[in-house]
Amino acid sequence: MKKEMTYLESVHRDGRIWGFTLLVLIILFPTALCLIFGVLPKWDALLKALLAVLPMYWAVGIVEIFTYVPMLGAGGAYLSFVTGNISNLKLPVAVDAMEKADVKASSEEGEIISTVSIAVSSIVTTFIIIVGVILLITVEPIGAFLSSPVLEPAFAQILPALFGGLAVVFISKNVKLSIAPIILMLSLFIFVPALNEGTVGIMVPVGVLFTVGVARIMYKRGWI
Amino acid sequence: MTFSVNSPVIFLMVGIIILAVLGQSFYFLFRALKRAKEKGMDSAQLKKTITASAIFTVAPAVAILVGVVTLSKSLGVALPWLRLSVIGSLSYETIAAERAVSELGQGLEKQISDPSAFVTVAWVMTLGILVGLILTPVLTKKIQGGMNKIGMKDKKWAETFNNAMFLGMISAFLGFVxxxxxxxxxxxxxxxxxxxxxxxxxxxxxxxxxxxxxxxxxxxxxxxxxxxxxxxxxxxxxxxxxxxxxxxxxxxxxxxxxxxxxxxxxxx
Structure with missing residues (x-):
């Protein structure tokens, strides 16, 4: 008799099926554009633009998978890497939900809470953008208001506004453990000019590995 | 077919992909909720997770919408809509589009009228995010399997590990600030x-x-x-x-x- 699948195994199976199906759909989109309008891309410009953006984005993309999968859980990861906007939305939403529910990312409860929060967040985002897009087409001043210079600083500072609150939650619960990584990251970002918004993705795994290492030492010595 | 950045056929294709992505989210949501029920998880807690996640999402989602507004000036509404609600990231899409458009000798302020230029931008944006889409289905199970092997039997260490992981991530973003x-x-x-x-x-x-x-x-x-x-x-x-x-x-x-x-x- 066939062994019954666990919930996690079925999440992996379904995640792969959905993932590959959506991959095909997404590649079909620019292909269909070429066919419908009977044009080919401008190869020269395509190549130059790809050379400029691919190395960095592919590197960050690969690093992100290894860093975020353990934090998001399987279901959350399958959803997040399709819907995107991970560090500015999906990751904080899942981390906050698991913290409130008092569950760990590696447990099945954590897996469920993370999946629910990321799925809800993706659905709400999609609806807000659909409503927004319809409003943009029908009521022009809304687009003008949202992209007005007055509001611009608020949207530009979304990451600091997000991580300020999140940091308080985690640091207050792990004061001793947070000292070393914060000192390391602050000095790196302040004194190494190459570290900025574009490279923060690379620094996340550095921070994670360092903190886990420090935690292991402190744990072995009974400091935490 | 005559080309326009806001051509109905582009909207139709974008609509289909967005529906498929919504389908995936709903599917996983119902699966997770069903499993939670089987396990007898607290339904009040789940309700809280749902409302808190939805409320939290509003402000970042509006920021993403602003990204659509910014890009729509040159690319029309449909393509930025697709890119930012599917596999997009606010910072990546704007940069990728900017790069592609500037290689074409045009700025993001002017609407693209050449279909060939438009598909070039679409390809740059698509190929840029492809790595995550290909590797997530391939690697997620392996990464999770590896995680479960490294010393998760010790319950107390597993909890410390979990906190350390999140603290490491948060400290990197604090550094960035x-x-x-x-x-x-x-x-x-x-x-x-x-x-x-x-x-x-x-x-x-x-x-x-x-x-x-x-x-x-x-x-x-x-x-x-x-x-x-x-x-x-x-x-x-x-x-x-x-x-x-x-x-x-x-x-x-x-x-x-x-x-x-x-x-x-x-x-x-």
Missing amino acids: FSNVSRLWDAGARIITEKILQQDGSYIVETATVSATSGLIPVCVMAVSAVIMAICGIFAKTLKQHWMNDYALPISLIGGMASAIPITNWLS
């Missing part, structure tokens, strides 16, 4: 070079000097958000208002974002 503080003492860091596109497709490099204190803007915004979070926490604890905890993150997020407007005016 301070990345321009060096403008305070380093005059060189205050000079920002920008490529400005010309009508004929060439671009000139322009430098602008920002104020020494501009690097403190994200730091102050983060501090405001942190203080609001702390107040929410104290309020919830002392007055026994536990609902406050559930909405503390969206409150601190919106408070921080709102404070960015006067703080930016003051420090830049």
